[in-house]
Amino acid sequence: MLYKLLSEIIIPEKRTEAYMTLEKSIEYIKDNLRSKMTVKQLSDMCSISETYYRRLFKKEFGLSPVEYINNKRILMAKEMLLSGYFSVSETAYECGFSEPRYFNAVFKNSTGMSPTQFIHSFQGTSVVLIYYCLKKIN
DSSP states (O other): OHHHHHHHHOOOOOOOHHHHHHHHHHHHHHHTTTSOOOHHHHHHHTTSOHHHHHHHHHHHHSSOHHHHHHHHHHHHHHHHHHHTSSOHHHHHHHTTOSOHHHHHHHHHHHHSSOHHHHHHHTTTSOHHHHHHHHHHHO
16 A cells, blocks of 8 residues: 555656646646646646647646646645644645545545545554655655
């Protein structure tokens, strides 16, 4: 489980032409995960149409922009949950989800378990060590 969590974070950056076209929006996503954002806003940042943005994004990352954003938010949520300082609801809001119920659904779809089950799956493991490893990688 720890290996899977850490391997999700270590993703080599691509510098293809498509990536360079999308780069401004990718940086915006990374810096603004807590904020509400639309694909239209992101495509405007890249000065391309929303349709082309979606197609290019899917080709480059294998995910839709919304799936990519949700994956990044779930990674942030995992870190927050493992820190032990945030409740599930606090984590949902801090990670940019407007409703804890939607957060729970996205989290479960992504990980196969609820946020609470995720926390419990690390009981008996040094959460401090896991949290430290996550901080070093990010």
